[in-house]
Amino acid sequence: SFIGRVLKYLSAAPLFPTAVALLYGESPLPFLVTTAVMVVLGTALERLQPDPDLGHREAFLFVSLTWLIVPVVGTIPYLVAGQGTVASPVNALFESMSGFTTTGSTVLGEISFEAHSRSILMWRQLTQWLGGMGILVLMVAILPELSVGGAQIFREEAPGVTIDKLTPHIQDTARALWAIYAGFTLAAVLTYYGLHLLGVAPNMDFYGAVAHALTTLPTGGFSPRARSMEAFSPAIQWAVILFMVVAGTNFALFWYGFRGEPRRLLRNDEFRGYLFAMAVVSALLAGLLFAGVGLAEAPTNIDPIPGNVENALRQAVFQTVAIVTTTGYASMDFNTWDQSTQLVLLLAMFLGGSAGSAAGGIKIVRWYVIQKAMSREVFQSIHPEAVHPIRLSGNVAEEETVRSILVFVMTFFTIFAVSTVLIYVDSLRIGLELSAIEAVGATVATLGNVGPGVGVVGPMNNFLPFSAPAKLYMVFLMWIGRLEILSVLVVFAPSYWKR
Amino acid sequence: SFIGRVLKYLSAAPLFPTAVALLYGESPLPFLVTTAVMVVLGTALERLQPDPDLGHREAFLFVSLTWLIVPVVGTIPYLVAGQGTVASPVNALFESMSGFTTTGSTVLGEISFEAHSRSILMWRQLTQWLGGMGILVLMVAILPELSVGGAQIFREEAPGVTIDKLTPHIQDTARALWAIYAGFTLAAVLTYYGLHLLGVAPNMDFYGAVAHALTTLPTGGFSPRARSMEAFSPAIQWAVILFMVVAGTNFALFWYGFRGEPRRLLRNDEFRGYLFAMAVVSALLAGLLFAGVGLAEAPTNIDPIPGNVENALRQAVFQTVAIVTTTGYASMDFNTWDQSTQLVLLLAMFLGGSAGSAAGGIKIVRWYVIQKAMSREVFQSIHPEAVHPIRLSGNVAEEETVRSILVFVMTFFTIFAVSTVLIYVDSLRIGLELSAIEAVGATVATLGNVGPGVGVVGPMNNFLPFSAPAKLYMVFLMWIGRLEILSVLVVFAPSYWKR
Numbered sequence: 001s002f003i004g005r006v007l008k009y010l011s012a013a014p015l016f017p018t019a020v021a022l023l024y025g026e027s028p029l030p031f032l033v034t035t036a037v038m039v040v041l042g043t044a045l046e047r048l049q050p051d052p053d054l055g056h057r058e059a060f061l062f063v064s065l066t067w068l069i070v071p072v073v074g075t076i077p078y079l080v081a082g083q084g085t086v087a088s089p090v091n092a093l094f095e096s097m098s099g100f101t102t103t104g105s106t107v108l109g110e111i112s113f114e115a116h117s118r119s120i121l122m123w124r125q126l127t128q129w130l131g132g133m134g135i136l137v138l139m140v141a142i143l144p145e146l147s148v149g150g151a152q153i154f155r156e157e158a159p160g161v162t163i164d165k166l167t168p169h170i171q172d173t174a175r176a177l178w179a180i181y182a183g184f185t186l187a188a189v190l191t192y193y194g195l196h197l198l199g200v201a202p203n204m205d206f207y208g209a210v211a212h213a214l215t216t217l218p219t220g221g222f223s224p225r226a227r228s229m230e231a232f233s234p235a236i237q238w239a240v241i242l243f244m245v246v247a248g249t250n251f252a253l254f255w256y257g258f259r260g261e262p263r264r265l266l267r268n269d270e271f272r273g274y275l276f277a278m279a280v281v282s283a284l285l286a287g288l289l290f291a292g293v294g295l296a297e298a299p300t301n302i303d304p305i306p307g308n309v310e311n312a313l314r315q316a317v318f319q320t321v322a323i324v325t326t327t328g329y330a331s332m333d334f335n336t337w338d339q340s341t342q343l344v345l346l347l348a349m350f351l352g353g354s355a356g357s358a359a360g361g362i363k364i365v366r367w368y369v370i371q372k373a374m375s376r377e378v379f380q381s382i383h384p385e386a387v388h389p390i391r392l393s394g395n396v397a398e399e400e401t402v403r404s405i406l407v408f409v410m411t412f413f414t415i416f417a418v419s420t421v422l423i424y425v426d427s428l429r430i431g432l433e434l435s436a437i438e439a440v441g442a443t444v445a446t447l448g449n450v451g452p453g454v455g456v457v458g459p460m461n462n463f464l465p466f467s468a469p470a471k472l473y474m475v476f477l478m479w480i481g482r483l484e485i486l487s488v489l490v491v492f493a494p495s496y497w498k499r
Numbered sequence: 500s501f502i503g504r505v506l507k508y509l510s511a512a513p514l515f516p517t518a519v520a521l522l523y524g525e526s527p528l529p530f531l532v533t534t535a536v537m538v539v540l541g542t543a544l545e546r547l548q549p550d551p552d553l554g555h556r557e558a559f560l561f562v563s564l565t566w567l568i569v570p571v572v573g574t575i576p577y578l579v580a581g582q583g584t585v586a587s588p589v590n591a592l593f594e595s596m597s598g599f600t601t602t603g604s605t606v607l608g609e610i611s612f613e614a615h616s617r618s619i620l621m622w623r624q625l626t627q628w629l630g631g632m633g634i635l636v637l638m639v640a641i642l643p644e645l646s647v648g649g650a651q652i653f654r655e656e657a658p659g660v661t662i663d664k665l666t667p668h669i670q671d672t673a674r675a676l677w678a679i680y681a682g683f684t685l686a687a688v689l690t691y692y693g694l695h696l697l698g699v700a701p702n703m704d705f706y707g708a709v710a711h712a713l714t715t716l717p718t719g720g721f722s723p724r725a726r727s728m729e730a731f732s733p734a735i736q737w738a739v740i741l742f743m744v745v746a747g748t749n750f751a752l753f754w755y756g757f758r759g760e761p762r763r764l765l766r767n768d769e770f771r772g773y774l775f776a777m778a779v780v781s782a783l784l785a786g787l788l789f790a791g792v793g794l795a796e797a798p799t800n801i802d803p804i805p806g807n808v809e810n811a812l813r814q815a816v817f818q819t820v821a822i823v824t825t826t827g828y829a830s831m832d833f834n835t836w837d838q839s840t841q842l843v844l845l846l847a848m849f850l851g852g853s854a855g856s857a858a859g860g861i862k863i864v865r866w867y868v869i870q871k872a873m874s875r876e877v878f879q880s881i882h883p884e885a886v887h888p889i890r891l892s893g894n895v896a897e898e899e900t901v902r903s904i905l906v907f908v909m910t911f912f913t914i915f916a917v918s919t920v921l922i923y924v925d926s927l928r929i930g931l932e933l934s935a936i937e938a939v940g941a942t943v944a945t946l947g948n949v950g951p952g953v954g955v956v957g958p959m960n961n962f963l964p965f966s967a968p969a970k971l972y973m974v975f976l977m978w979i980g981r982l983e984i985l986s987v988l989v990v991f992a993p994s995y996w997k998r
């Protein structure tokens with residue numbers, strides 16, 4: 001089956017951390033075992049069932065199962081290496097799912113080269129990069145055809161393929177997207193390491209440059225540094241902001257850009273909304289931080305922020321971009337921020353990046369359509385006879401798509417609300433004493449594939465305090481959140497299995 | 500104008516508390532002043548502008564302004580009487596808006612016959628009864644015609660009127676509804692006082708029976724007793740449960756019932772959903788209370804609950820029905836409940852009663868349609884070619900209505916989220932130290948016209964701790980929540996004022 005083929009393709013991936021292991025004199029065994037399992041399992045699955053016609057119905061199962069089986073296989077390096085908290089099966093699955101879904105929530109108790117080998121930490125980074133590759137194809141080529149959660153609207157700007165022409169058109173699309181993705185990743189490596197060579201980024205060695213480039217473009221957010229981007233110089237932080245903005249943009253727009261139509265980027269309503277949202281949130285936070293009211297305590301390990309224009313602006317923009325693009329890096333511990341400032345960030349987690357990128361969450365384009373639908377509702381109350389289609393970058397959105405988007409967001413919020421209560425109640429059960437805001441943060445961070453939340457799951461903390469059932473539930477949230485919820489729900493529907 | 504006419508009709512209302520004042524030897528001045536102002540202002544407004552054609556556009560302004568001017572005039576008794584905390588303008592407006600919108604949130608610091616005269620407390624009850632009359636006409640006759648927030652769907656079961664035939668058809672509808680409303684109110688008075696005469700309700704004198712009947716049928720929830728329904732016997736509590744269930748039912752269904760079609764009640768999808776929702780929540784809470792895990796502390800002023808079937812069931816059903824119907828009475832202080840048990844109640848506040856009643860909130864029928872829309876979304880992902888209309892009590896709902904309902908709920912949640920943050924941040928500003936859950940409770944209690952929230956705004960507490968700006972903001976929330984949000988937003992839209 002297709003899943004077998006995906007596994008066989010992926011079997012080359014562990015060779016990269018194998019090389020890292022050999023370079024640093026560490027054991028390559030965890031990765032060789034993984035490669036072996038991928039080859040054997042992939043071949044077995046391929047033999048078991050030849051490629052069926054990948055129709056509408058089968059595509060849902062294929063997508064859902066792929067994002068379940070790959071993360072399960074991806075736990076092997078953690079389990080074989082046996083280092084730290086991630087050596088237990090539940091934690092390994094959490095970390096692996098968080099990687100392949102580019103969420104970035106972690107259960108590593110201690111992130112350091114003492115606690116973990118460099119090759120294992122590089123594998124952790126690589127899972128996000130691989131996940132990002134899969135998501136790009138999913139977002140731009142597969143989901144729009146399946147009409148999931150109004151994903152049809154993502155297609156507007158994407159090089160067209162249809163699911164019945166899955167080969168070779170989907171392969172063409174995939175190659176184009178992956179070329180852009182790989183190109184930007186390479187650019188990030190060169191920029192990060194270039195700044196080091198220029199002397200303005202002393203901590204960013206070549207290992208660090210590669211490791212962080214691998215989690216910037218997929219909006220992943222994993223870092224081999226315990227303090228995330230706080231460990232690096234302002235120059236690096238500004239560079240990371242730039243690449244996060246790129247990573248949260250619809251990749252199809254770059255595709256047009258490179259083909260000589262760069263104007264499509266600026267004319268694109270979602271791209272403009274994306275920049276606008278980040279500008280507004282950044283300006284608000286920068287003002288609060290600069291004035292000093294945005295901070296509850298003064299962090300001692302970084303330069304003072306109040307009254308410092310560059311630092312206030314950088315901290316505000318970095319955190320905003322990291323959250324809106326759902327990357328989840330942090331340039332400082334925003335747990336030191338004032339409650340109200342943290343709330344702004346928490347609300348921003350519900351925005352999501354652009355469609356057609358590896359960003360998670362609800363996504364700007366959906367909010368754009370919803371806001372238009374609300375205005376129209378008001379307008380049509382006054383002028384009941386008026387016909388008033390919703391336009392996106394000049395194209396009329398079909399009413400069915402508008403309705404699907406509304407249903408998607410309702411479904412997102414319903415699952416969010418129920419999950420927050422479940423996580424909150426479970427935390428009371430084990431005596432964790434979560435606050436309601438922390439429960440909200442943990443839920444939206446996983447369901448929206450953002451990564452860190454606030455408080456106990458803040459950017460410098462981890463998800464270890466939760467119970468095993470809660471962690472497995474969050475694995476579920478990351479999984480369905482990544483696949484735009486409905487593509488998973490569909491497989492659970494009784495009507496799916498009826499002929 | 501119409502508003503003048505409404506004021507003139509209402510000028511008879513203060514005569515009732517005038518009679519109460521005379522009966523108990525209190526000053527009737529506050530009510531005589533109110534009547535005078537209503538007559539003068541009403542006549543002036545009527546002379547100022549003769550009845551315009553009440554078209555689509557004007558109806559929004561009429562509805563919004565009526566629910567603003569009447570509560571403002573309704574503050575006069577509180578201000579003239581000058582008793583307690585409600586004698587200040589902001590508090591008086593809060594209490595009056597809470598009354599006329601049948602919300603039931605209070606800023607009375609001390610609810611007792613020592614702090615307030617019997618006539619003032621009766622006026623407070625009466626504002627809710629008057630508000631309920633207005634809402635019934637609004638819900639059944641006006642909003643469906645204006646197509647606000649999918650309110651078209653409320654019409655399905657209602658005696659049909661159209662806005663262009665406002666007179667005399669709307670008057671026929673209004674008379675029919677008010678007859679039912681008044682009839683049930685009378686039945687409640689007789690039942691409550693009858694139980695007293697039978698000796699099973701010692702505290703329920705005739706004043707109490709009238710006072711509580713006046714706030715049961717409009718799902719209002721005000722009580723002249725500080726401890727709400729905890730002050731009364733189990734017999735009264737069961738009777739109140741019954742009348743709350745009636746008050747939260749679509750009154751048009753009773754209209755059909757009395758005309759010889761009682762089956763329409765049982766065949767009605769919303770009514771069934773309404774009973775089902777209350778049964779599920781009650782059963783869950785009853786189980787938790789009976790087992791004892793639902794209580795954080797044992798209340799000392801009522802019988803023990805764990806292991807006591809009748810008491811556990813009564814407390815669970817009472818609180819559930821009070822919240823789902825958005826009445827907001829309490830038969831005990833549910834602040835003594837466990838955090839998770841309180842969360843269940845908090846979530847239930849988002850349900851709302853039935854359309855075509857005076858209940859507030861999102862309303863069961865909207866949830867019913869949304870849940871159908873979600874299932875359909877999943878079904879249509881599998882069978883893209885299938886046509887699958889949404890049915891409600893056998894009738895096909897128009898797609899435009901479905902979309903309006905989705906937009907309404909999105910708007911409700913957006914305003915809810917923003918308001919929660921504003922109220923939370925304001926509470927931090929004044930050092931109130933609200934928890935996030937308390938902020939959620941305060942917002943949904945006012946926007947959903949429920950009345951009490953949890954914690955600091957729990958059923959035995961009040962809204963006094965909030966700042967004046969926060970109280971005025973909640974006045975705004977009660978106002979827009981009562982008018983199904985969009986009918987107010989429409990008037991604020993720039994396109995409303997363009998010809």
Ligand SMILES: [K+]
Nearest residue numbers: 103326327450
């Ligand atoms: K992320």
Ligand SMILES: [K+]
Nearest residue numbers: 602719826949
């Ligand atoms: K109420």
